[in-house]
Amino acid sequence: MGIETPRTGRPRAFDEETVLDRATEVFWRYGYEGASLSALTSAMGINRPSLYATFGSKEQLFQRAFTRYHETQVANARAALDQPTARAAIEAFLRSSADGLTADDHPAGCLSIQGGLACSPENTRISKILAAGRAATESALEERLALAAQEGDLPQGMDARALARFVMALSEGHAVHAAAGASREDLHASIDIALRALAAQL
Template sequence: MGTGTHPAGRPRAFDEEAVLDRATEAFWRYGYEGASLSTLTAAMGINRPSLYAAFGSKEQLFQRTLARYQEAQLATVRTALDQPTAYAAIEAFLRASADGLTADSHPAGCFSVQGGLSCSPENTRITEMLAAGRAATEAAVAERLSRAAEDGDLPEGVDARALARFVMALSEGHAVQAAAGASREQLQASVDIALRAVAGPPAR
């Protein structure tokens, strides 16, 4: 991503990508409404005039951080979905999700789940942006599983879209559990059980 535009002769005195990373962590940790301008500027290491000059409003800053997060997430999702079978794709998706939700490099859980779960009516745009990002991930999973169904790579009678919704529901539920302190090992154990359900009943 570029660093944006600013008046000639007045270069920014900060690394924009690093500052956006710190803003992402603040929004992730406190949510959109919980991350006050004072919290954001302290986390980002810049003052309010610099924040406004570089990113516009708080909402525009949130949009930037969310776009970067979702771009990285979709890249991870697409890598998982490139697996040769539906089962392997679902496993790769869920295991990568469990690992990401419990990584030490950022707050536990999921930015797109925690960023705006409880926004007031005047901030419904934030909730809608976050929901749209989750819907894009679900659409990518559903598209992959629909192709698997067409190829005969899903058990007969399985609804690809319902399966995609189940996979997303598990991943999003794991996000809530990770934020509450669940470990990587606990989430992966839950994935083990889900994969048994995906595989269907054992052959008789």
């Protein structure tokens, strides 16, 4: 009776981060519900068994993709907010966002908006994940503006939370327009107007 040697698992023939980036683009372009498993596996260059073995399920794949995307977005937002004044931080945040929304290396717009703003009842978890991501970015903005208020860099009585919500609403509105074809110049022109309006308040 021969001695059996332990079988080792076959190494994956793909780079996990690369296929995750490809999945992110599909979700970004079609939203969670619009991204079929066929479209995902085709873009990722893997079959369904490999997708399930590596990522678990379509929902778990989306969670991984959005976490990766959101970490990058939050890092960019925090870098933009690292400015010496509240007005400069707001401008850097909005302009950086506009540039990201219209970049050529990914679909136009924002994954957190297009991914699943509205979902069927069985996919409400997706909408909640995306809402939590947007809330985290807004919290980072509010934190920066609250610090500005403490330092006397905002007018007395200015509501940092309301100001953060205003800035986020503009940025998220830009995401919708970018996805519909608005150019980078269009978005920056809108930011110019918003900054002039804020100048009267700040």
